[in-house]
Amino acid sequence: MTESVQRATLPGGSWVQRASHHAWLEAEGQRLLAFYRASRHPDCGFAALDEHGRLAADAHPDTMITARMTHCFALAAMRGTPGTAPLVAHGVAALRGPLADSEFGGWYSELPREGEAQPKQAYIHAFVALAAASAWQSGNEEAGPLLQDVSRVLEQRFWSDSEGRLREGFSRDWRDEEAYRGGNSNMHATEALLQLADVLGEPVWRQRACSIVENIIHHHARPNDYRVVEHFDENWHEWRDYNADSPKDPFRPYGATPGHSFEWARLLLHLEAGLLSHGETAPGWLLEDAQGLFRRATELGWAADGEPGLIYTHDWENQPLVRERLHWPVAEAASAAAALYQRTGHSGYEIWYRRFWDYIDRFLIDRERGSWWHELDAHNRPSSQLWSGKPDLYHAFQATLLPRLPLAPTMARAVADGAL
Numbered sequence: 001m002t003e004s005v006q007r008a009t010l011p012g013g014s015w016v017q018r019a020s021h022h023a024w025l026e027a028e029g030q031r032l033l034a035f036y037r038a039s040r041h042p043d044c045g046f047a048a049l050d051e052h053g054r055l056a057a058d059a060h061p062d063t064m065i066t067a068r069m070t071h072c073f074a075l076a077a078m079r080g081t082p083g084t085a086p087l088v089a090h091g092v093a094a095l096r097g098p099l100a101d102s103e104f105g106g107w108y109s110e111l112p113r114e115g116e117a118q119p120k121q122a123y124i125h126a127f128v129a130l131a132a133a134s135a136w137q138s139g140n141e142e143a144g145p146l147l148q149d150v151s152r153v154l155e156q157r158f159w160s161d162s163e164g165r166l167r168e169g170f171s172r173d174w175r176d177e178e179a180y181r182g183g184n185s186n187m188h189a190t191e192a193l194l195q196l197a198d199v200l201g202e203p204v205w206r207q208r209a210c211s212i213v214e215n216i217i218h219h220h221a222r223p224n225d226y227r228v229v230e231h232f233d234e235n236w237h238e239w240r241d242y243n244a245d246s247p248k249d250p251f252r253p254y255g256a257t258p259g260h261s262f263e264w265a266r267l268l269l270h271l272e273a274g275l276l277s278h279g280e281t282a283p284g285w286l287l288e289d290a291q292g293l294f295r296r297a298t299e300l301g302w303a304a305d306g307e308p309g310l311i312y313t314h315d316w317e318n319q320p321l322v323r324e325r326l327h328w329p330v331a332e333a334a335s336a337a338a339a340l341y342q343r344t345g346h347s348g349y350e351i352w353y354r355r356f357w358d359y360i361d362r363f364l365i366d367r368e369r370g371s372w373w374h375e376l377d378a379h380n381r382p383s384s385q386l387w388s389g390k391p392d393l394y395h396a397f398q399a400t401l402l403p404r405l406p407l408a409p410t411m412a413r414a415v416a417d418g419a420l
Contacts, residue, residue: 010347010350010351014341014350015350015353015354015357015403016338016341016342016350016353016403021403022403022404025400025401025403025404026400028365028400029397029400029401030081031370032371032372032393032396032397032400033072033073033076033081033084033393033397034370035049035053035370035371035390035393036049036053036069036072036371036393037083037087038053038054038055039055039065039069039391039393040087040090041055041059041060041061043061043098043111044061044066044090044093044094044097044098044099044111045061045062045063045065045066045069045090045091045094045095045098045099045111046061046062046065046066046069046070046090046091046094047059047060047061047062047065048062048065048389048390048391049371049389049390049391050388050389050390051366051369051373051382051388051389051390052369052370053369053370053371053390056389060110060111061094061098061099061110061111062109062110062111062391063095063099063107063108063109063110063124063127063128064109064123064124064127065391065392066091066094066095066099066131067091067095067124067127067128067130067131068127068130068131068392068393068394069087069091069393069394070087070088070091070092070095070131070134070135071127071130071131071134071135071394072393072394072397072398073085073087073088073091074088074131074134074135074137074138074140074412075134075138075397075401075411075412075415077138077139078137078138078139078412078415078416079415079420085138085139085140088135088138088140088143089140089142091131091135092131092132092135092140092142092143092146093142095107095128095131095132095146096142096145096146096149098111099111100149101120101172104172104173104174105149105153105157105174106120106125106153106157106174107120107124107125107128107150107153108124109121109124117171117172118172119169119170119171119172119178120157120169120170120171120172120174121168121169121185122158122166122167122168122169122182122185122186122189123182123184123185123188123251125150125153125154125158126154126166126185126188126189126191126192127188127192128146128150129147129150129151129154129189129192129193129195129196130188130191130192130195132146132147132149132150132151133147133192133195133196133199133200133412134195134199134411134412135147136199137199137412137413137415137416138412138416147199147200151196151200154166154189154192157170157174158189159208163181163215163236164208164211164212164214164215165181165186165211165212165215165216165236166185166186166189166212167181168180168181168182168185177234178234179233179234180231180232180233180234180239180242181231181232181233181234181236182230182231182232182252183216183228183229183230183231183232183260184230184251184252184260186212186216187216187260187263187264187267189209189212190209190212190213190267190271191267191270191410193205193206193208193209193212194206194209194267194270194271194274194410195410195411195412195413197209197274197410198274198408198409198410198412198413199410199412199413203278203280206271206274206275206278206280207280209267209271210271210275210283213264213267213268213271213286214283215236216228216229216264217264217268217289217293218283218285218289220238221261221264221289221293222285222289222292225296226261226289226292226293226295226296226297227256227261227296227300227316227318228256228257228260228261228264228293229256230242230252230253230256230257230260231243231252240316241254242254247313247321247322248312248322248324248385248386250386250387253312253313253322254313254315254321255313255314255315255316255321255322256300256313256314256315256316257312257313257329258297258298258300258301258302258310258311258313258314258329259297259301259310259312259326259328259329259330259332259333260332261293261294261296261297261301262293262294262297262329262332262333262335262336263332263336264290264293265289265290265291265293265294265297265336265339265340266290266332266335266336266339266402268286268287268289268290268293269286269287269290269339269340269342269343269407270339270407270408270410271286272286272287272290272343272407273343273406273407273408274407274408274409274410276408277408277409287343287344290336290339290340290343291340291344294336294337294340294349294352297333298333298352300314300318301314301329304320305320305323305378307323307378307379307380308359308363308380309325309330309359309363309376309380310325310326310329310330310333311323311324311325312324312325312326312329312386322386323377323378324375324376324377324378324383324385324386325363325375325376325377325378325380326374326375326376326386326387327364327372327373327374327375327392327395327396328374328392328395328396330356330359330360330364331360331395331396331398331399332395332399333352333356334353334356334357334360334399334403335398335399335402335403337349337350337352337353337356338353338402338403339402339407341353342406342407343407353403360372360399363376363380364376366390370390371390371393371396372390372396373390374387374389374390374391374392375387398411401415401420404420405419405420406419
């Protein structure tokens with residue numbers, strides 16, 4: 001960070017603590033929820049919306065979107081938003097039905113088309129677990145069997161005790177394994193495992209999340225000057241030139257992704273708080289690493305090419321690579337800044353928090369059509385090089401909730417317990 005993070009008195013106090021700011025976040029969250037009700041697909045689950053908030057004529061049910069929508073609508077249902085419980089039921093029915101592989105187990109990445117054999121991906125299964133836990137916590141009884149099924153698949157197919165992390169992917173019948181390990185899938189698994197620990201009351205999931213964090217962040221990102229390595233081979237050797245010929249891949253881009261550093265920073269603080277709240281040992285480096293990740297991401301990601309906003313990626317010489325500004329990195333940056341402010345009380349994180357939301361308000365919120373622009377170009381104009389339309393509620397909606405929630409327990413339990 002370029003600003004000091006020493007304690008100081010800010011004009012008007014902290015936004016993170018002000019009821020008036022919380023009211024603004026609530027209004028924005030409700031606006032987002034209203035926009036994404038239209039993502040309900042008539043056949044099953046949910047599908048991506050265009051920039052006007054409409055399902056395209058060829059919209060196809062998608063498992064990631066279905067899981068994310070189910071998770072978000074479950075949080076809304078627990079908070080008393082009418083009309084969201086039926087949307088949760090719609091998502092759960094799809095995840096228990098057509099999106100699940102009834103022959104070999106696990107979940108497809110989208111509703112399968114005839115003759116299509118889809119691989120099984122850890123990334124997708126992490127979101128199914130998150131959705132199942134939130135839906136079950138919200139009172140949806142059909143989510144109970146879904147939660148049991150996805151927990152079993154994660155444990156038996158993806159979790160590796162010897163590696164202390166999740167394996168990445170398999171063929172549909174689980175016989176062939178992908179010769180790749182991913183930081184992104186393990187990051188979202190960390191989020192899901194922390195929630196499984198809270199919702200199921202099973203500490204083993206929290207310990208597995210701790211193992212993932214220690215391996216990927218403490219043993220790789222920290223020695224790498226807090227630049228998160230995203231790609232590894234099957235033996236967990238760093239694979240730095242992975243996708244060098246496809247730098248704009250939306251899920252596995254070449255180089256380092258500052259947005260993931262912010263996301264990891266927040267998850268480290270949730271992990272620390274969760275461990276301590278259950279009387280378990282929390283490694284002393286969790287806070288230090290969270291601060292290091294945040295600092296390095298702001299240094300290398302924010303306005304790295306002279307324009308406001310967070311670039312998508314930079315190379316290993318710390319030069320901007322993909323200059324498009326996606327909506328999710330700055331949403332995660334705001335949530336990480338709020339978490340670090342809650343944890344430390346240092347005013348520098350409050351300053352960054354305000355800066356991120358000022359950027360969101362100025363450039364990302366689309367007040368004419370609804371939701372947020374999902375991608376801007378290097379000059380902060382709407383773009384579609386990596387993403388088209390407005391498919392995703394998850395990052396933006398969580399950014400309106402997380403600053404108002406404690407660091408532990410995780411979202412579903414915290415909301416169910418009346419924290420918000």
